[in-house]
Amino acid sequence: MLVDLPGGWSPLLGRLAWSQIPYANPILAPLFVAVVIGAIIILGLITYYGKWTYLWKEWLTTVDHKKLGVMYIIIGLVMLFRGFIDGLMIRTQQVWAVGPHSSGVFGSLHGYLTPFHFGQVYSAHGLIMILLAATPLLVGFMNIIVPIQVGARDMAYPYLNALGLWITAAAAALIMISLFVGDFAHNGWFEYAPIFELQYSPGVGVDYWMWTLQLVALGTTLGGINILATIIKMRAPGMTWGKLPIFVWTSLAANVIALTSFPALQVALGLVAADRYLGAHFFTAGMGGNLMLYTNLFWIWGHPEVYFVILPAFGMMSEIFPTFSEKPLFGYITMVLASMAIAGVSWLVWLHHFFTMGAGPFVNTAFSVATMLVGIPTGVKVFNWAFTMYRGRLTFNAAMLWAIGALFLLLVGGFTGMMLAIPAINYMVHNSVFVVAHFHSMLLVIVYAIFGSVLYWFPKVFGFKLDEFWAKTMFWLFSAGTVLVFVPMYMLGFMGMTRRLEYVFDTGWQSYLTVMELGIVVYVFSVLAFFILLYVSVRDHAKNRVGADAWGTSRSLEWMTHSPVPFYNFAVLPHINERDELAWRRQHGIDQVRPEHYEDIHMPNNTGVAIILGGLTFVLGFALTWRIWWLCIVSLLAIILLMIIRSFKGDPGYIITGAELQRMEEEAYRREAQVLDSHHSHPVSGGVVGNAMAYQRNDSSK
Amino acid sequence: MSHGATDPTMHPEVQLSTSKGYFLGFAISIALMLLATALVTSHSVPPFGLLMVITVCAGIAVIAQIYFLLHIDISEHNIWNTVALVLFIPLFLITIGLTWWMFSQLYLRTMDMSVMSSVTNPAVHAPATPKLSDMSGMNKNPDSGN
Numbered sequence: 001m002l003v004d005l006p007g008g009w010s011p012l013l014g015r016l017a018w019s020q021i022p023y024a025n026p027i028l029a030p031l032f033v034a035v036v037i038g039a040i041i042i043l044g045l046i047t048y049y050g051k052w053t054y055l056w057k058e059w060l061t062t063v064d065h066k067k068l069g070v071m072y073i074i075i076g077l078v079m080l081f082r083g084f085i086d087g088l089m090i091r092t093q094q095v096w097a098v099g100p101h102s103s104g105v106f107g108s109l110h111g112y113l114t115p116f117h118f119g120q121v122y123s124a125h126g127l128i129m130i131l132l133a134a135t136p137l138l139v140g141f142m143n144i145i146v147p148i149q150v151g152a153r154d155m156a157y158p159y160l161n162a163l164g165l166w167i168t169a170a171a172a173a174l175i176m177i178s179l180f181v182g183d184f185a186h187n188g189w190f191e192y193a194p195i196f197e198l199q200y201s202p203g204v205g206v207d208y209w210m211w212t213l214q215l216v217a218l219g220t221t222l223g224g225i226n227i228l229a230t231i232i233k234m235r236a237p238g239m240t241w242g243k244l245p246i247f248v249w250t251s252l253a254a255n256v257i258a259l260t261s262f263p264a265l266q267v268a269l270g271l272v273a274a275d276r277y278l279g280a281h282f283f284t285a286g287m288g289g290n291l292m293l294y295t296n297l298f299w300i301w302g303h304p305e306v307y308f309v310i311l312p313a314f315g316m317m318s319e320i321f322p323t324f325s326e327k328p329l330f331g332y333i334t335m336v337l338a339s340m341a342i343a344g345v346s347w348l349v350w351l352h353h354f355f356t357m358g359a360g361p362f363v364n365t366a367f368s369v370a371t372m373l374v375g376i377p378t379g380v381k382v383f384n385w386a387f388t389m390y391r392g393r394l395t396f397n398a399a400m401l402w403a404i405g406a407l408f409l410l411l412v413g414g415f416t417g418m419m420l421a422i423p424a425i426n427y428m429v430h431n432s433v434f435v436v437a438h439f440h441s442m443l444l445v446i447v448y449a450i451f452g453s454v455l456y457w458f459p460k461v462f463g464f465k466l467d468e469f470w471a472k473t474m475f476w477l478f479s480a481g482t483v484l485v486f487v488p489m490y491m492l493g494f495m496g497m498t499r500r501l502e503y504v505f506d507t508g509w510q511s512y513l514t515v516m517e518l519g520i521v522v523y524v525f526s527v528l529a530f531f532i533l534l535y536v537s538v539r540d541h542a543k544n545r546v547g548a549d550a551w552g553t554s555r556s557l558e559w560m561t562h563s564p565v566p567f568y569n570f571a572v573l574p575h576i577n578e579r580d581e582l583a584w585r586r587q588h589g590i591d592q593v594r595p596e597h598y599e600d601i602h603m604p605n606n607t608g609v610a611i612i613l614g615g616l617t618f619v620l621g622f623a624l625t626w627r628i629w630w631l632c633i634v635s636l637l638a639i640i641l642l643m644i645i646r647s648f649k650g651d652p653g654y655i656i657t658g659a660e661l662q663r664m665e666e667e668a669y670r671r672e673a674q675v676l677d678s679h680h681s682h683p684v685s686g687g688v689v690g691n692a693m694a695y696q697r698n699d700s701s702k
Numbered sequence: 703m704s705h706g707a708t709d710p711t712m713h714p715e716v717q718l719s720t721s722k723g724y725f726l727g728f729a730i731s732i733a734l735m736l737l738a739t740a741l742v743t744s745h746s747v748p749p750f751g752l753l754m755v756i757t758v759c760a761g762i763a764v765i766a767q768i769y770f771l772l773h774i775d776i777s778e779h780n781i782w783n784t785v786a787l788v789l790f791i792p793l794f795l796i797t798i799g800l801t802w803w804m805f806s807q808l809y810l811r812t813m814d815m816s817v818m819s820s821v822t823n824p825a826v827h828a829p830a831t832p833k834l835s836d837m838s839g840m841n842k843n844p845d846s847g848n
């Protein structure tokens with residue numbers, strides 16, 4: 001072997017051994033039992049109700065962008081929950097282990113987590129929240145909404161879309177299994193050189209971290225390619241760049257960032273792998289290695305990545321504000337330019353994550369100025385949203401509340417970011433909890449935008465609204481939790497509390513930590529409110545059904561098709577006349593127009609290949625982590641073979657005939673009429689109504 | 703805007719690809735990589751010359767891949783590939799350029815320059831990864847963390 005591997009290794013099982021299963025751990029062992037029982041119950045229920053074929057046919061093999069999006073969101077929510085539990089554990093350890101007299105249990109001197117376990121918890125928390133909660137949630141929404149908003153029937157590459165989902169799922173599974181088999185990394189979510197080298201982190205933790213990250217990077221890149229191609233090539237007739245809905249624009253900007261920046265991460269991780277597996281010296285302290293290069297490479301991706309996650313959130317806010325202000329978005333053009341500017345500048349600022357490395361005044365000043373430049377387009381956006389609401393007819397429903405909350409958090413996070421961008425200040429607070437509070441404010445912008453979007457787009461996808469009362473309850477609890485946790489965190493940051501402390505030496509900080517613990521308990525209640533929200537909404541769904549335009553004041557294309565959206569999205573592709581097409585049609589009285597006749601349409605077939613490839617990717621990641629070489633080779637060969645076979649087979653797709661389409665559409669209209677109880681007549685159009693074109697006519701250009 | 707059931711393999715940009723081109727691109731890349739590896743492992747060229755040779759190899763490989771694998775040319779139907787390449791240039795300059803600048807400034811302040819010169823002019827070949835047992839203060843038990 002190329003490296004001197006500590007501990008045992010066998011050809012059959014690699015580094016895997018019974019001793020790697022933490023059955024004596026007082027937290028993990030009961031959790032493991034609970035997970036197994038839960039899994040048995042779920043699998044049992046699926047079998048009992050005979051839902052396996054349904055699950056396989058309708059979900060696991062689907063290439064429908066909406067279902068894939070829903071599954072992305074489910075993965076994201078599950079991982080958000082897991083990451084939240086990690087957060088709860090971190091807070092509890094810190095409030096417990098204050099001062100030399102604090103008690104300790106479970107083998108820990110203070111608190112209930114040993115330093116090694118505490119390290120694993122915060123490392124997993126960070127990685128999960130950014131890459132396996134926020135990212136899949138946003139990718140899920142882009143998946144669902146972008147194709148409908150550009151008036152397409154699916155993504156440009158439906159099969160690739162499924163592949164991206166299942167690779168992301170494989171990454172989530174890999175980090176979850178690290179709970180029960182072996183350990184996870186304990187050096188932080190972005191790791192450090194050279195401590196992640198095999199000599200200093202001899203366990204499998206860093207390998208789990210590395211392959212998980214590598215898989216998410218792969219899945220997200222595939223998704224990014226798909227969304228870009230969809231936006232560029234699949235727009236409905238008449239949709240010029242100037243008429244693109246704003247969420248599509250921000251998705252475009254975000255995915256340009258993803259496509260260009262993720263490779264930097266993948267290269268960095270590949271070099272880490274070379275160090276750990278092949279005995280190379282890219283990031284070692286001596287022997288020609290350069291440990292600062294790792295930090296540099298990581299943040300070359302890392303900072304663009306934070307804008308990759310914030311830009312879609314900006315897009316969501318830009319959709320929610322106009323709908324509930326009953327006004328068009330203020331400053332569309334500047335909004336587009338700001339999104340693109342943010343994407344561009346995001347490439348110029350990465351060094352602000354390591355001002356303290358010591359590159360000196362010239363370098364630090366340049367990156368400081370570049371960082372502050374980001375504030376300009378961001379400020380433009382904030383003002384645009386404010387002016388959108390100014391003198392609008394505002395509806396303060398739950399979705400709007402989340403969006404407004406996001407706006408306030410953006411201010412907090414933005415201004416603290418500006419402070420951090422000043423090297424002189426940065427030297428004081430770098431690696432303190434002030435930084436932690438800053439980026440949590442920012443990431444909470446995303447969480448708020450996501451919950452706003454869940455409420456906003458849920459009726460579009462499922463055909464009924466979520467319960468307002470519980471949604472608002474959840475919002476207020478969540479916001480109270482946010483204030484209680486993060487205001488003291490900012491203050492502690494100023495007092496000099498460094499991040500990632502498993503033991504808090506200064507007893508003067510106790511009261512702050514207690515308030516934060518209280519805050520996280522309030523968060524727990526908001527999570528409960530979310531579960532109640534789901535339960536109540538599903539229970540009462542018959543009462544809350546909606547028609548195509550769920551809010552009555554929506555503006556963009558997705559609200560023109562049925563709710564829930566049929567699998568073909570649009571029976572006849574609409575012709576786009578204006579930027580806010582639905583608002584425009586409403587104004588011109590043609591929003592109720594129906595197509596006169598239906599033509600055959602072409603749809604992609606389902607495929608089981610994607611989920612099998614995802615499963616094999618998981619096996620590959622697991623085998624690489626544990627160095628089970630034969631399994632690596634087998635799974636890699638299987639992946640390559642399957643890809644070759646699939647590419648020779650291709651997918652001819654299938655045809656839905658016009659007659660069939662007409663039947664389905666009429667049924668959908670009937671259902672909608674029952675909901676809305678509406679009796680007004682619907683004009684029929686073969687294309688042109690008055691001087692406006694509703695649908696593309698056959699004789700017009702293709 | 704192309705929708706519908708037209709055969710995707712008939713698109714002009716897809717028509718550009720031939721298996722001969724792919725194999726050639728692959729073969730050239732592999733050959734250059736093997737050459738570079740052989741030169742590095744055999745130490746048959748002095749360090750500075752070695753750096754030059756492998757840089758040239760990398761350059762040729764990049765061009766071969768752009769031409770044979772990515773089919774980037776300036777024709778109309780390839781416009782998106784070309785746009786992607788043009789977009790790549792500023793990013794390349796930013797990442798490599800700023801990194802280079804950053805490190806040159808950083809080294810001035812943090813590196814012992816007499817050590818640095820040994821990178822381009824090593825007195826002895828660096829030893830392989832030290833054995834774990836040779837490292838003082840090393841924790842040899844993978845389970846117990848720090």
Ligand code: HEM
Nearest residue numbers: 306310352353374414417418420421430431435439442443
């Ligand atoms: C106005 C825009 C922003 C500015 C000026 C800014 C500035 C900064 C600076 C200077 C740091 C480094 C602090 C240090 O470690 O000493 C930092 C850290 C960070 N920021 Fe921001 N930031 C901005 C927006 C964002 C956004 C939009 C996000 C994410 C959505 C974000 C997420 C983060 C993260 C994750 C870290 C630290 C990661 C870590 O150390 O673990 N920031 N920010």
Ligand SMILES: [Cu+2]
Nearest residue numbers: 303350352353
């Ligand atoms: Cu940053």
